[in-house]
Amino acid sequence: MSTALEIRLASRPEGWPTHENFEIAEVEVPEPGEGRLLVRNLVMSVDPAMRGRMNEGKSYVPPFELGAPLSGGAVGEVVTGAGDFQPGDLVVHHLGWREYAVVDPAQALRVDPEVAPINAYLSVLGMPGMTAYVGLVDIAEQREGDVVFVSGAAGAVGSLVGQLAKLRGAAKVIGSAGSPEKVRHLTEELGFDAAFNYKDGPVREQLAAAAPEGIDVYFDNVGGEHLEAAIGAMNDFGRVAECGMISQYNNTEPTPGPRNMFMLVTKRLKLQGFIVIDHAHRRDRFVAEVGQWIREGRISYRETVVEGLRNAPEAFLGLLRGENTGKMLVTIGERS
Amino acid sequence: MSTALEIRLASRPEGWPTHENFEIAEVEVPEPGEGRLLVRNLVMSVDPAMRGRMNEGKSYVPPFELGAPLSGGAVGEVVTGAGDFQPGDLVVHHLGWREYAVVDPAQALRVDPEVAPINAYLSVLGMPGMTAYVGLVDIAEQREGDVVFVSGAAGAVGSLVGQLAKLRGAAKVIGSAGSPEKVRHLTEELGFDAAFNYKDGPVREQLAAAAPEGIDVYFDNVGGEHLEAAIGAMNDFGRVAECGMISQYNNTEPTPGPRNMFMLVTKRLKLQGFIVIDHAHRRDRFVAEVGQWIREGRISYRETVVEGLRNAPEAFLGLLRGENTGKMLVTIGERS
Numbered sequence: 001m002s003t004a005l006e007i008r009l010a011s012r013p014e015g016w017p018t019h020e021n022f023e024i025a026e027v028e029v030p031e032p033g034e035g036r037l038l039v040r041n042l043v044m045s046v047d048p049a050m051r052g053r054m055n056e057g058k059s060y061v062p063p064f065e066l067g068a069p070l071s072g073g074a075v076g077e078v079v080t081g082a083g084d085f086q087p088g089d090l091v092v093h094h095l096g097w098r099e100y101a102v103v104d105p106a107q108a109l110r111v112d113p114e115v116a117p118i119n120a121y122l123s124v125l126g127m128p129g130m131t132a133y134v135g136l137v138d139i140a141e142q143r144e145g146d147v148v149f150v151s152g153a154a155g156a157v158g159s160l161v162g163q164l165a166k167l168r169g170a171a172k173v174i175g176s177a178g179s180p181e182k183v184r185h186l187t188e189e190l191g192f193d194a195a196f197n198y199k200d201g202p203v204r205e206q207l208a209a210a211a212p213e214g215i216d217v218y219f220d221n222v223g224g225e226h227l228e229a230a231i232g233a234m235n236d237f238g239r240v241a242e243c244g245m246i247s248q249y250n251n252t253e254p255t256p257g258p259r260n261m262f263m264l265v266t267k268r269l270k271l272q273g274f275i276v277i278d279h280a281h282r283r284d285r286f287v288a289e290v291g292q293w294i295r296e297g298r299i300s301y302r303e304t305v306v307e308g309l310r311n312a313p314e315a316f317l318g319l320l321r322g323e324n325t326g327k328m329l330v331t332i333g334e335r336s
Numbered sequence: 337m338s339t340a341l342e343i344r345l346a347s348r349p350e351g352w353p354t355h356e357n358f359e360i361a362e363v364e365v366p367e368p369g370e371g372r373l374l375v376r377n378l379v380m381s382v383d384p385a386m387r388g389r390m391n392e393g394k395s396y397v398p399p400f401e402l403g404a405p406l407s408g409g410a411v412g413e414v415v416t417g418a419g420d421f422q423p424g425d426l427v428v429h430h431l432g433w434r435e436y437a438v439v440d441p442a443q444a445l446r447v448d449p450e451v452a453p454i455n456a457y458l459s460v461l462g463m464p465g466m467t468a469y470v471g472l473v474d475i476a477e478q479r480e481g482d483v484v485f486v487s488g489a490a491g492a493v494g495s496l497v498g499q500l501a502k503l504r505g506a507a508k509v510i511g512s513a514g515s516p517e518k519v520r521h522l523t524e525e526l527g528f529d530a531a532f533n534y535k536d537g538p539v540r541e542q543l544a545a546a547a548p549e550g551i552d553v554y555f556d557n558v559g560g561e562h563l564e565a566a567i568g569a570m571n572d573f574g575r576v577a578e579c580g581m582i583s584q585y586n587n588t589e590p591t592p593g594p595r596n597m598f599m600l601v602t603k604r605l606k607l608q609g610f611i612v613i614d615h616a617h618r619r620d621r622f623v624a625e626v627g628q629w630i631r632e633g634r635i636s637y638r639e640t641v642v643e644g645l646r647n648a649p650e651a652f653l654g655l656l657r658g659e660n661t662g663k664m665l666v667t668i669g670e671r672s
Contacts, residue, residue: 227597242597260590261559265579269608270608270609271607271608
C-alpha cells in the first residue's frame with residue numbers, strides 16, 4: 001500500500017500563524033470510489049484568504065477543520081478517470097495541500113497546457129485573474145480614463161489588476177507594495193504608471209504625490225491605512241472594490257476603520273466587497289478577453305514557486321509576511 | 337423704503353454651533369432686476385447638512401460665506417413675476433433664511449397647495465422625501481422581502497424611509513431614534529415593525545434583538561456606532577445607503593470608522609454615499625409614486641414648526657440636538 005503526504009490544520013492560530021499550527025501527515029493513497037476522480041497533484045496555490053478559514057466561526061466559506069487537511073486550488077493529473085475525464089488528463093480543482101485528491105468531476109475544470117503553462121491556471125487564468133477582472137469590471141465599474149489605484153500590487157491579484165486596468169483604458173495606474181524590488185517590478189516590468197513602497201511614509205502622502213488629480217477606482221487588497229488614504233484621494237463618484245484586507249487578518253483585536261467615512265457621502269463613493277466565486281457566470285467572458293491578451297503577450301505574470309509539499313506551511317507564512325512576488329505556488333509532483 | 341430680515345453666518349463654529357455664530361440683520365427689500373423673481377418667503381426648512389457648509393473647505397456644495405445670509409429650501413409667494421411666474425404664485429426655491437429672496441425662475445418649482453399643504457413641499461414632497469426615495473430605490477436597491485433598518489428614523493428623511501420601505505414590500509422595518517416618545521411614534525403611528533432608543537444600550541445589541549434574522553438594507557443618517565452595528569447585522573449581499581453621519585458633524589477630531597470593515601468582503605456588502613441633487617432625473621417618478629400614496633393617506637409625516645425667522649438659529653441648534661420630530665420648519669410670513 002503506497003502512502004502519500006497531506007498537510008493538516010493542527011491548531012488554530014492566535015494572531016500570526018506559526019509552524020506549530022500545521023501537521024505533516026502520512027496517509028494511505030485514497031480509493032476514489034464510484035464516480036470520483038483520483039488526482040495526483042502537481043502544483044498548488046497558497047492564498048492569503050486561507051488565514052480566515054484557520055479561525056473558528058462563520059465566514060463566507062466554512063472554517064478548516066482541526067486535524068483535517070487544508071485545501072486550496074491545485075492542478076493535478078488524473079490517475080483514475082470518471083465522468084468525461086481520462087487517466088492522464090490535467091484538471092484544476094480545490095483539493096490542494098495533499099499529494100492525492102479524490103475529486104468530484106463536477107468540481108474539476110480541464111486544463112489545456114497548450115494555451116498556457118499549467119501554473120497559469122492557478123494565477124492569471126485562475127482565481128486571481130478572475131478576481132482582478134470581476135473586481136475591476138463588475139465591482140469598481142472601471143471606465144476609460146479612470147485613475148486606478150491598487151494595493152498589494154505586486155501580489156497575484158494586484159499585479160493583474162494593474163495590467164488589466166491599463167489594457168482596459170485607465171488613464172493612470174498606481175500601485176503600492178512593500179519593498180523597493182516590488183515597486184521597481186511594477187513600474188519597470190508591469191507597466192504601472194507609478195508605484196510606491198508603503199513602508200517609505202504615510203500612504204496618504206505617497207498617494208497624493210502619485211495622483212495629484214485624485215483617483216477614481218481603488219482596488220483594495222489590504223484595508224487599514226491604505227483604505228483611509230484611498231477614500232481621502234477619491235474623486236467624486238469614485239468606487240472601491242473591496243477584495244481583501246490582508247493588513248488586518250492577523251489582528252486579534254478589531255481595528256478601527258477609516259476616520260474619513262463621511263466622505264462616502266460628500267463624494268458619493270461606493271465601497272463594495274466581493275468574492276469571486278459569486279461571479280462564476282463571468283468566467284467565459286473573462287477567459288475569452290484575458291486569454292486573448294495572454295496569447296498576444298500583453299500580460300506578464302510572475303510566480304514565486306516553493307518546491308515540495310512539506311514546505312507549504314513555510315510558503316504560507318512567507319506569503320503573509322509579503323515575501324512573494326506574484327502568485328505563491330507550491331510544487332507537489334512531476335507530470336508523468 | 338421697507339426693510340426685511342435676513343440671518344447671516346457671523347462666524348464659523350468650532351464643534352457645536354452657538355447663537356454667536358449667527359447674526360440677525362435688517363436689510364432693504366431687494367430689487368429683483370430683469371428676469372428675476374422677488375419672492376416673499378412663507379416657510380423654510382432647517383437641515384442638518386447646513387452644519388457642514390458652516391465650515392470652511394470643500395464639500396459637495398460650497399461653504400456658506402461669512403457675513404452673507406445662510407440659505408436652504410423655502411416656499412414663498414411671488415411678489416414680482418418673471419418667466420412663467422405671476423405675482424401670487426407659490427414657489428419652492430433654495431433661498432431661505434431671509435424674508436425676501438431674489439430668485440432665478442429656473443431655480444424655482446411651482447407649488448400646488450391643492451395637492452398638499454405648502455409645508456409638504458419642504459418635506460415629504462421635497463428634498464427629504466426624494467432623499468428617502470432615491471436612497472431606498474436607487475442606492476440600497478431595496479427588494480421585496482428585505483429587512484430594512486434606518487437610523488435617525490424619527491427625522492424628516494428617516495420617517496419617510498421607514499414608511500416607503502413598508503409600502504415597497506419590506507418584510508420588516510426597524511428604526512432607531514433618541515427618545516422614548518420618538519420610538520413610540522415610529523411603531524404606533526408610522527407603522528415601523530420595531531424601534532429602539534439608541535441611548536438605552538449598545539446599538540449592536542438592540543439591533544440584534546429587533547432583527548435576529550439580520551438586515552438586508554441599512555439607511556444611514558448617523559454613522560458612528562450605528563454604522564458598525566449595521567455592518568455587523570447585515571446579511572450577505574446587504575446594502576447601505578449612506579445619507580449622512582449626523583453623529584460626526586460636530587466632531588473636531590476625525591473619529592475612527594467601523595471596526596468591522598472586513599465584513600464588507602466576507603458578506604459582500606455595498607456601502608454607497610449619495611446626495612439627492614445628483615438624482616434629479618428621478619423627480620417625476622418620485623412625485624408620481626409618492627404623491628399617490630400621500631393622496632391615499634398611506635404616508636404620515638410630521639413637522640416641528642418654529643415660529644418666526646428670528647428663531648431660526650435656535651431651531652437649527654435644536655435640530656442638531658435632536659429635539660425635532662419629523663421635518664424642522666421655520667415660518668417666516670403669512671400668505672396674502
